[in-house]
Amino acid sequence: MRMIGLFLLTGALALGLAACGGGDEQTSAKQDQAVETSTDTNAGAQEFTITAKNWNFSSDKEMVVKKGEKVKLNLVNKEGVHTIHNDELGIDLTTDKPAEFTADKTGEYVLKCSTVCGAAEDHEGMKISLKVVD
Ligand SMILES: [Cu+2]
Known part of the structure; x- marks a missing residue:
């Protein structure tokens, strides 16, 4: 049940971002990346x-x-x-x-x-x- 909840949440977020971002297919990939790199303080230097x-x-x-x-x-x-x-x-x-x-x-x-x-x-x-x- 937890997995389904997470899936729905992720889907909702992806949809929300797609709505603002103009429906980019890579929205969810970008989102994953953002989460990953936020722990690295030197990201994007x-x-x-x-x-x-x-x-x-x-x-x-x-x-x-x-x-x-x-x-x-x-x-x-x-x-x-x-x-x-x-x-x-x-x-x-x-x-x-x-x-x-x-x-x-x-x-x-x-x-x-x-x-x-x-x-x-x-x-x-x-x-x-x-x-x-x-
Ligand atoms: Cu010198």
Whole structure:
């Protein structure tokens, strides 16, 4: 009896969603997914992998996110030893520890190398920007 009740409830929900969503066939699949991912706090995060070399950072894709989005940054050292810091975002990124945060303020954030990795001009030139847009 419980199973039937659950089935009816699911059906009712699916119908309700279909009514608002324009009758998409995949409504129930989407609904299942939403329930599953709600337990994963990092679901839907914009993920970037930053590669560090002597002496520059590059990202696998353009680092632009929308305000309110979750962001995950990974760091890979291809050459030398580098870490990333940014005060405003409150991130300290190492190869072992990705940075995860919510981009809650628009602007351009300059992520800088925080490990002295060479001559001042080389080390200080290691920067990469993350843009947060509306
Ligand atoms: Cu560096």
